[in-house]
Amino acid sequence: DAKTTQPPSMDCAEGRAANLPCNHSTISGNEYVYWYRQIHSQGPQYIIHGLKNNETNEMASLIITEDRKSSTLILPHATLRDTAVYYCIVRAPNAGGTSYGKLTFGQGTILTVHP
Amino acid sequence: DSGVTQTPKHLITATGQRVTLRCSPRSGDLSVYWYQQSLDQGLQFLIQYYNGEERAKGNILERFSAQQFPDLHSELNLSSLELGDSALYFCASSVGTGAPHEQFFGPGTRLTVL
Numbered sequence: 001d002a003k004t005t006q007p008p009s010m011d012c013a014e015g016r017a018a019n020l021p022c023n024h025s026t027i028s029g030n031e032y033v034y035w036y037r038q039i040h041s042q043g044p045q046y047i048i049h050g051l052k053n054n055e056t057n058e059m060a061s062l063i064i065t066e067d068r069k070s071s072t073l074i075l076p077h078a079t080l081r082d083t084a085v086y087y088c089i090v091r092a093p094n095a096g097g098t099s100y101g102k103l104t105f106g107q108g109t110i111l112t113v114h115p
Numbered sequence: 116d117s118g119v120t121q122t123p124k125h126l127i128t129a130t131g132q133r134v135t136l137r138c139s140p141r142s143g144d145l146s147v148y149w150y151q152q153s154l155d156q157g158l159q160f161l162i163q164y165y166n167g168e169e170r171a172k173g174n175i176l177e178r179f180s181a182q183q184f185p186d187l188h189s190e191l192n193l194s195s196l197e198l199g200d201s202a203l204y205f206c207a208s209s210v211g212t213g214a215p216h217e218q219f220f221g222p223g224t225r226l227t228v229l
Contacts, residue, residue: 032215043117043205043220044158051215087158093213101146101212102171105158 004088009110012082018075020109022088025069031092033064034103035073037084037111044087044105047073078113085110118142119205119221127227133194138223140187140208146170147189148209148218149181153202164189165212196228 005023012018025035035047048055048062050071055062061074075082087108118141128134140147146185149161160173164183175181179198183189193200203225 032221033215038134038158041203041208041225043119043222044116045189046219048211049215049217091213093215101163101209101216102148102160102173103150103207103218104160105150107157 006088012078012113014113014115018078020073023070024090027068027090028100033071034089036087040083058079074108080086086104117219119208119219121221121224125225129229131197136191136204138189138206141219144208144210146209147183148207149191150205151202170224198228201228
């Protein structure tokens with residue numbers, strides 16, 4: 001799976017959009033971009049994923065650049081409850097071997113939403 | 116609520132002991148994954164089962180073992196426990212395996228080895 005690079009921390013004002021960047025310059029053509037978050041020792045929570053096109057769901061939007069080397073997770077109206085560690089993960093489809101299906105978590109971005 | 120359940124929530128035990136962590140996946144999910152989160156190592160993949168069969172192994176110690184039962188619940192067995200095994204242990208489940216299937220995580224079991 002491709003390696004990802006995220007800023008260690010970011011701040012955002014409550015009610016504003018939070019834009020979390022992720023670089024994955026070595027991504028392969030069949031690898032998906034996933035975003036998870038973890039709120040203070042709770043189980044990681046799935047947010048969104050995409051392959052090539054931009055995606056939106058009730059939680060967030062995912063913008064993937066045309067060359068797929070980077071992406072941005074957008075929380076449109078951040079709240080205090082969005083304070084968490086956000087992980088960007090690149091993952092291949094059924095790859096077989098020892099990497100079969102696992103998620104590889106990096107250090108993530110600590111997002112702090114301020115009142 | 117992800118639909119994945121884990122028991123117990125907390126476990127305190129002594130070095131050298133053996134414990135069993137239990138996970139029930141979401142209804143309909145065939146894959147179960149185990150992850151360990153310690154302060155110095157972050158979230159690390161341990162092992163995956165799919166429909167009762169082991170599919171992938173991560174950095175799982177030989178003292179640790181797991182299995183998935185016919186009803187698809189899974190157990191992670193940790194033996195000869197050491198202080199360094201103290202961590203959060205998460206179970207996740209998914210319908211299939213690999214992308215694009217997302218994984219849903221349980222609330223975790225916090226293991227403290229004294």
